[in-house]
Amino acid sequence: xxxxxxxxxxxxxxxxxxxxxxxxxxxxxxxxxxxxxxxxxxxxxxxxxxxxxxxxxxxxxxxxxxxxxxxxxxxxxxxxxxxxxxxxxxxxxxxxxxxxxxxxxxxxxxxxxxxxxxxxxxxxxxxxxxxxxxxxxxxxxxxxxxxxxxxxxxxxxxxxxxxxxxxxxxxxxxxxxxxxxxxxxxxxxxxxxxxxxxxxxxxxxxxxxxxxxxxxxxxxxxxxxxxxxxxxxxxxxxxxxxxxxxxxxxxxxxxxxxxxxxxxxxxxxxxxxxxxxxxxxxxxxxxxxxxxxxxxxxxxxxxxxxxxxxxxxxxxxxxxxxxxxxxxxxxxxxx
Amino acid sequence: xxxxxxxxxxxxxxxxxxxxxxxxxxxxxxxxxxxxxxxxxxxxxxxxxxxxxxxxxxxxxxxxxxxxxxxxxxxxxxxxxxxxxxxxxxxxxxxxxxxxxxxxxxxxxxxxxxxxxxxxxxxxxxxxxxxxxxxxxxxxxxxxxxxxxxxxxxxxxxxxxxxxxxxxxxxxxxxxxxxxxxxxxxxxxxxxxxxxxxxxxxxxxxxxxxxxxxxxxxxxxxxxxxxxxxxxxxxxxxxxxxxxxxxxxxxxxxxxxxxxxxxxxxxxxxxxxxxxxxxxxxxxxxxxxxxxxxxxxxxxxxxxxxxxxxxxxxxxxxxxxxxxxxxxxxxxxxxxxxxxxxxxxxxxxxxxxxxxxxxxxxxxxxxxxxxxxxxxxxxxxxx
Numbered sequence: 001x002x003x004x005x006x007x008x009x010x011x012x013x014x015x016x017x018x019x020x021x022x023x024x025x026x027x028x029x030x031x032x033x034x035x036x037x038x039x040x041x042x043x044x045x046x047x048x049x050x051x052x053x054x055x056x057x058x059x060x061x062x063x064x065x066x067x068x069x070x071x072x073x074x075x076x077x078x079x080x081x082x083x084x085x086x087x088x089x090x091x092x093x094x095x096x097x098x099x100x101x102x103x104x105x106x107x108x109x110x111x112x113x114x115x116x117x118x119x120x121x122x123x124x125x126x127x128x129x130x131x132x133x134x135x136x137x138x139x140x141x142x143x144x145x146x147x148x149x150x151x152x153x154x155x156x157x158x159x160x161x162x163x164x165x166x167x168x169x170x171x172x173x174x175x176x177x178x179x180x181x182x183x184x185x186x187x188x189x190x191x192x193x194x195x196x197x198x199x200x201x202x203x204x205x206x207x208x209x210x211x212x213x214x215x216x217x218x219x220x221x222x223x224x225x226x227x228x229x230x231x232x233x234x235x236x237x238x239x240x241x242x243x244x245x246x247x248x249x250x251x252x253x254x255x256x257x258x259x260x261x262x263x264x265x266x267x268x269x270x271x272x273x274x275x276x277x278x279x280x281x282x283x284x285x286x287x288x289x290x291x292x293x294x295x296x297x298x299x300x301x302x303x304x305x306x307x308x309x310x311x312x313x314x315x316x317x318x319x320x321x322x323x324x325x326x327x328x329x330x331x332x333x334x335x
Numbered sequence: 336x337x338x339x340x341x342x343x344x345x346x347x348x349x350x351x352x353x354x355x356x357x358x359x360x361x362x363x364x365x366x367x368x369x370x371x372x373x374x375x376x377x378x379x380x381x382x383x384x385x386x387x388x389x390x391x392x393x394x395x396x397x398x399x400x401x402x403x404x405x406x407x408x409x410x411x412x413x414x415x416x417x418x419x420x421x422x423x424x425x426x427x428x429x430x431x432x433x434x435x436x437x438x439x440x441x442x443x444x445x446x447x448x449x450x451x452x453x454x455x456x457x458x459x460x461x462x463x464x465x466x467x468x469x470x471x472x473x474x475x476x477x478x479x480x481x482x483x484x485x486x487x488x489x490x491x492x493x494x495x496x497x498x499x500x501x502x503x504x505x506x507x508x509x510x511x512x513x514x515x516x517x518x519x520x521x522x523x524x525x526x527x528x529x530x531x532x533x534x535x536x537x538x539x540x541x542x543x544x545x546x547x548x549x550x551x552x553x554x555x556x557x558x559x560x561x562x563x564x565x566x567x568x569x570x571x572x573x574x575x576x577x578x579x580x581x582x583x584x585x586x587x588x589x590x591x592x593x594x595x596x597x598x599x600x601x602x603x604x605x606x607x608x609x610x611x612x613x614x615x616x617x618x619x620x621x622x623x624x625x626x627x628x629x630x631x632x633x634x635x636x637x638x639x640x641x642x643x644x645x646x647x648x649x650x651x652x653x654x655x656x657x658x659x660x661x662x663x664x665x666x667x668x669x670x671x672x673x674x675x676x677x678x679x680x681x682x683x684x685x686x687x688x689x690x691x692x693x694x695x696x697x698x699x700x701x702x703x704x705x706x707x708x709x710x711x712x713x714x715x716x717x718x
Contacts, residue, residue, distance in 0.1 A: 315623065
């Protein structure tokens with residue numbers, strides 16, 4: 001990245017961080033339209049759709065979003081829905097947009113569907129064709145469901161005809177990969193917040209005459225959180241770099257995205273386990289913020305599908321080339 | 336809450352792609368000529384002076400040593416790329432590894448001009464090999480407790496003590512001995528330690544083998560009985576030994592050798608799957624992802640260090656996770672196959688056995704997992 005790219009990214013990181021730190025209502029529920037308005041008026045909600053910036057800036061926004069557990073669809077609106085509408089040649093979104101995957105006429109697990117203004121759905125219409133539908137909750141049957149962090153993950157069925165367009169299978173594939181990158185970035189942000197919460201608690205909680213931070217067994221739990229959080233962060237950033245440098249169908253990109261998704265999923269499991277262990281009973285309460293982050297991390301992992309399938313796919317990519325070329329496949333810059 | 340990361344990702348510049356390709360071409364030629372066969376843990380377990388010399392002839396030993404001292408004057412990141420390629424290929428780099436990784440940087444940082452001129456060129460030509468004299472029977476993780484003494488005599492020093500776990504001492508030319516040059520000060524245990532360059536053929540040096548559990552001789556016990564070295568063999572400052580040793584830790588702990596020791600085994604498993612000797616198990620995909628991610632962490636630390644910035648916590652994190660994952664490769668494969676499994680190839684059985692035998696060392700050598708957790712905790716202000 002050039003140094004001016006780096007500056008733009010740091011600007012977004014700082015601006016988003018400030019807005020989200022000041023404005024987020026941690027104890028509320030539902031889509032936080034006040035925060036969305038602040039982000040939007042600062043030009044942060046349509047970074048790639050507006051052409052003002054690219055993945056590097058969007059990644060900074062997503063990481064900060066994850067770090068603050070803000071109840072806003074920062075990933076869905078721009079990088080998923082906004083992009084899908086352009087890819088399908090459809091009208092731009094009216095208000096806040098979200099996106100989901102349609103399978104056999106039903107889209108499940110659609111983030112924020114019931115509260116969004118625009119629902120953008122992609123799925124196989126027949127075995128040989130893929131379509132993008134652009135609709136709204138009013139034109140759909142929306143059945144509310146929530147994820148582990150009590151965020152909407154609704155089931156959507158189209159009820160009325162709606163604007164739509166045919167796209168290639170590459171768009172469907174790119175949608176899946178984009179979602180993986182988004183979730184890895186959000187998870188990286190949340191992981192660092194979990195680390196800070198865990199360190200703070202261990203420093204303050206005194207038992208047996210000293211802060212529990214001084215016990216080696218606790219130190220090992222926290223050191224592991226730090227290590228795993230760093231792994232997610234580096235893998236997610238590396239995926240973004242590959243996305244910026246290559247096409248979505250380039251093996252270098254696919255490998256990088258799968259690596260990020262796998263690392264994020266497995267590391268989440270360890271970070272969630274260790275942080276709850278250190279925070280004991282207090283961390284188990286509704287009142288303490290830990291669950292807002294740990295349960296989001298787990299839900300974001302669920303959003304990209306079973307970890308087993310991600311790992312299996314990466315293994316298949318590795319086995320597709322010759323074993324002698326495996327190292328190059330995994331770490332090269334690509335074509 | 337603002338997220339404060341411990342490490343930013345960095346990517347190789349495309350300029351490094353040709354270098355990586357050159358190394359791969361070299362390795363293919365060497366393999367085809369029968370110069371080596373890949374082994375697991377090839378930086379600990381692959382001693383080949385002829386391979387080291389062939390590598391040196393390409394300018395890939397002592398790469399970062401300035402040309403004035405016989406090196407190629409290349410960057411730290413170029414070395415990172417080359418060593419990663421060598422390790423991923425299981426190439427036998429043990430003979431020159433210590434000299435290349437830490438002796439040369441140490442000589443450049445702390446050595447006198449005369450020492451640099453005498454010792455660096457043969458390192459870059461892979462003509463002289465080095466070992467590390469730090470651990471003692473009573474001093475492993477607690478390195479500051481070493482008891483080897485160096486006493487001032489006319490013209491130099493007399494060193495007496497016992498060093499242990501000295502890899503390659505029986506085949507190396509020199510080793511760097513950490514010795515006490517001033518009595519222990521209870522409140523400041525790190526003071527009064529110095530480093531000395533000691534020829535392993537010196538009178539008073541006795542080297543005995545320590546066999547590892549697979550019957551191989553890598554380790555040695557080196558007894559020093561009033562071994563004389565001249566004043567010109569003191570490395571750096573008298574009493575500066577501790578600072579000199581710890582200043583290199585960021586580099587030593589975070590290198591690709593902390594992630595790739597079992598890559599050859601993982602690569603073989605992929606081959607077995609392609610040949611339908613093993614079923615594709617998603618856990619292998621997870622291990623591949625983790626190794627790629629950890630290599631990325633190692634590279635990011637390399638970038639940070641090459642900018643002259645400190646990365647002690649991040650480096651410890653790389654070793655903490657990397658060495659555990661190296662062992663996990665062996666463990667997961669142990670649930671899918673074994674050294675006695677007739678349905679996989681002989682190469683798989685051999686590499687698996689190599690992996691099992693090498694595994695206990697991964698998380699012990701160069702800073703145990705337990706010590707590193709403490710380093711990270713201290714680095715994060717918990718201690």
